[in-house]
Amino acid sequence: MRSPRRPATAAALAAPLAAVLAGGCAPAARPSGAPAAATPAPSAAAPTASTTLTADETRMRDAVRAHYDASIDLLARAVDIPSGTHNLAGVRRVGDLFATELQQLGFRTRWVDAPAGMRRAGHLVAEHPGQGARLLLIGHLDTVFEGDDQKWVRQDTIARGAGTGDMKGGDVAMVLALRALKEAGQLERMHVTVIMTGDEEAPGQPIAAARTTLTDLARASDVALAFEGGSRSQISVTRRGSSSWTLEVKARQAHSAGVFSEGAGYGAIYEGARVIDEFRRTLSGQPGLTFNVGLVGGGTAAATDTSLTRITSEGKTNIIAPTFVARGDLRFLREAQKDSTRAAMRAIVARPLNGATSTITFTDGYPAMPATDAGARLVAAFDGTSRALGYGAVQAQDASSRGAGDVSFVAPFIPGMDGLGVSGRGAHSPQESVSLPSLRMAAERAAVLMSRLSREWPRRPAS
Ligand SMILES: [Zn+2]
Structure with missing residues (x-):
């Protein structure tokens, strides 16, 4: 390298x-x-x-x-x-x-x-x-x-x-x-x-x-x-090149008393937190590679506005959250590094906690x-x-x-x-x-x- x-x-x-x-x-x-x-x-x-x-x-x-x-x-x-x-x-x-x-x-x-x-x-x-x-x-x-x-x-x-x-x-x-x-x-x-x-x-x-x-x-x-x-x-x-990503999580909404159970699952916020933490633990420290999380929201509702810089969310402590959204960037030295990092991030997203589904989308910004x-x-x-x-x-x-x-x-x-x-x-x-x-x-x-x-x-x- x-x-x-x-x-x-x-x-x-x-x-x-x-x-x-x-x-x-x-x-x-x-x-x-x-x-x-x-x-x-x-x-x-x-x-x-x-x-x-x-x-x-x-x-x-x-x-x-x-x-x-x-x-x-x-x-x-x-x-x-x-x-x-x-x-x-x-x-x-x-x-x-x-x-x-x-x-x-x-x-x-x-x-x-x-x-x-x-x-x-x-x-x-x-x-x-x-x-x-x-x-x-x-x-x-x-x-x-x-x-x-x-x-x-x-x-x-x-x-x-x-x-x-x-x-x-x-x-x-x-x-x-x-x-x-x-x-x-x-x-x-x-x-x-x-x-x-x-x-x-x-x-x-x-x-x-x-x-x-x-x-x-x-x-x-x-x-x-x-x-x-x-x-x-x-x-x-x-x-470095730069691009952005958006993580969206959907999960079952249920009473908080049942969280972690087989039937109710973990909810969207635990799943979002898992994904973001796994990004950090498995991908950080590579030379020239950074991926900052800039914005998160979750609860019974969480939506990004058209500026993509504001998330409006609401929820209650006794409800297992059905939605979560996070936005971040990805900076890289080479296009190959961008591609391999995105593949690794997709693989992390593809293993959701019980009751949740995650999707991640990437938007190209500047090439490396x-x-x-x-x-x-x-x-x-x-x-x-x-x-x-x-x-x-x-x-x-x-x-x-x-x-x-x-x-x-x-x-x-x-x-x-x-x-x-x-x-x-x-x-x-x-x-x-x-x-x-x-x-x-x-x-x-x-x-x-x-x-x-x-x-x-x-x-x-x-x-
Ligand atoms: Zn300038």
Whole structure:
């Protein structure tokens, strides 16, 4: 079993490019429409992990610095447009703001509406056709909170406000990096596609339909870079997948005096408790696997409302409860781990206590982004870039320490790396803030990395 944590080492840094080309690196074409079982990374390619800057790269760095103050102003404008996921007009306005910026850099932009009835704003897509590896850059426009009373407040090098870190700051870092590439004369030749989703924090359902645009773009790209919040020394190339489950138990209703008897049985709550406790005893402790129980209810009646976050239940102490319901999540490192865990959970559910019947249903959320050799090469490339810019070494972050993200949806198609965005505090809280110097660092590292990947990451043959 692979460790989810793959620190970049000198050994992981790049075989010489000549050897790469001699070795051949084209992945086998797969039938159109069929996702690969694992990330179909070219096997031998490794971008230069040079720890010195070329003259062009120095120009990129200087261009980032020249536009740093203007980018802070752009971030302030973006943060001052409230764009909670359910504020469809606000999300669209933030999309328009970034579309204008990208158009100025030569991108062709379009707005992709969410499917009718999904009640989401849709996504911004911007395309810049060119040569070299096809880069897919991922951001999002929505915020967790509505943001009406979380406007931009700057205090020296810190700025507070909804989306400062997650992830309008990352979006601005992406745009600033592209501007630097343009000023250094590099963007002209490059093939770059940008998607900024409008519902990352509360994806529309069904989630596969809400992410069709993203997965379609991934199929037409070679490598993905996502600009969620990051840190100076860590980057993500593995993320756990997430899904949810619902346990429903039915049992005989009877007088409590008869509980445990052959005729009355144990009731639904004892059966629900048995199942949940057996999950914990038999399945906990596996590396990378967690399954939290988030919500339970039981009694003479127990029903989940349409939000799936509230269970209304009632009952009496002298009645053997006929109903029980529980909801939880399931996070995993690989799809195979998800499948085997679900099979084990179903087997536990299939052995109910006397008088009860249990059923469990699973709902897919985010796919897993497993450890791959291509991911390790991305870390090595980013590590070299960071060192060249004077920001020091970067290592892969443990998948277990991050939540799920949009980058996970590209994992079945192309290698991806997340955490290229800004650093801050209080993500998903009303105290969200960003460290402004991290915007400059993020943009410098992204610009140089994109330039290197564009030249050296292999383009997949058309399938
Ligand atoms: Zn985010």
